[in-house]
Amino acid sequence: MASHLIVDGFGSKAMLLRRRFEEVMADPEAPRSPERFSWDWWHVPGRYTHLRTPAARFFSKELMEGFRSELQAWGRIELGCGEISPIWLSLYVEGCEQNWHADHPHGPWAFVYSLTPKSNAFRGGETQLLRPEVLSRWSFTAQGEFHADAIIEKIAPKFSRLIAFDPRIPHGVTRVEGTRDPLVGRLVLHGWFTPPQIHIDGPLKPQQIRDFLKQLDVEIFHLLQGDSASNSKVRIWSSSGHAAFRLRVLASGKIQSFETLADSLRAPTPEQEVRDRKQLVTVMKKLVNRVRFPTRPRGSTITLPLSFE
Numbered sequence: 001m002a003s004h005l006i007v008d009g010f011g012s013k014a015m016l017l018r019r020r021f022e023e024v025m026a027d028p029e030a031p032r033s034p035e036r037f038s039w040d041w042w043h044v045p046g047r048y049t050h051l052r053t054p055a056a057r058f059f060s061k062e063l064m065e066g067f068r069s070e071l072q073a074w075g076r077i078e079l080g081c082g083e084i085s086p087i088w089l090s091l092y093v094e095g096c097e098q099n100w101h102a103d104h105p106h107g108p109w110a111f112v113y114s115l116t117p118k119s120n121a122f123r124g125g126e127t128q129l130l131r132p133e134v135l136s137r138w139s140f141t142a143q144g145e146f147h148a149d150a151i152i153e154k155i156a157p158k159f160s161r162l163i164a165f166d167p168r169i170p171h172g173v174t175r176v177e178g179t180r181d182p183l184v185g186r187l188v189l190h191g192w193f194t195p196p197q198i199h200i201d202g203p204l205k206p207q208q209i210r211d212f213l214k215q216l217d218v219e220i221f222h223l224l225q226g227d228s229a230s231n232s233k234v235r236i237w238s239s240s241g242h243a244a245f246r247l248r249v250l251a252s253g254k255i256q257s258f259e260t261l262a263d264s265l266r267a268p269t270p271e272q273e274v275r276d277r278k279q280l281v282t283v284m285k286k287l288v289n290r291v292r293f294p295t296r297p298r299g300s301t302i303t304l305p306l307s308f309e
């Protein structure tokens with residue numbers, strides 16, 4: 001499974017956000033807007049250097065709520081995560097960067113949304129992620145060349161591009177070189193999806209899925225213990241991270257189908273990771289065939305996140 005997701009042309013607010021940034025920052029001779037003074041020069045030697053501000057201090061409430069609700073809707077559909085921590089706005093000009101680090105325990109997924117203009121006024125400014133295979137390198141027979149491009153994934157800050165990634169993976173931002181002009185620097189909104197909760201769309205009530213959740217708990221417990229409630233052979237679980245399922249429930253209470261959403265499951269070897277994913281899907285299939293919810297006037301959709309610490 002990929003360590004990150006990229007959506008180009010995300011949402012409908014990029015132009016509005018960008019226009020507002022330019023309105024505030026365009027005229028350096030007329031620094032009257034209070035938003036201009038919201039920037040913090042965040043410099044932690046050897047770690048972080050860039051300008052940042054809580055996005056809510058810079059953009060209007062209406063604009064931020066519009067962006068936030070689009071991001072939440074996307075997160076719920078793709079990741080099973082529909083809540084977001086307070087959003088940051090960061091600006092990178094000459095010399096700005098983020099050195100290698102991991103964010104723990106901020107949330108199961110980090111996001112970066114670029115408002116950087118299309119001009120090629122600087123070098124660098126990519127979001128960089130260590131490729132997951134490097135993190136389990138000793139399980140491989142090292143083959144071929146081993147150089148930066150092979151071990152680091154670099155993602156350019158293309159305008160309106162959304163990146164979501166597992167923040168446990170070492171990541172950073174390559175140093176920006178070539179401009180000191182805020183209007184052409186790297187500009188991003190960023191933050192974290194917070195630990196997800198079960199979400200129901202439709203008339204099913206939380207208490208009506210309680211029994212299902214109890215059964216799921218039992219199955220997961222057996223999965224983690226390396227045995228199975230139904231006595232079929234199960235291998236010892238070795239992954240940590242987040243996974244999520246979406247269940248479509250008919251009005252009759254029967255589960256019509258389920259799908260797996262993006263996950264951040266990581267095991268010591270890729271083989272263990274693949275095996276764990278399969279085992280998890282098997283558990284869910286078993287439950288889906290067995291469980292019946294109460295009859296309701298119409299169908300429901302359940303987004304079901306699972307966390308393996």
Ligand SMILES: [Fe+2]
Binds near residue numbers: 101102103110167171
């Ligand atoms: Fe980070």
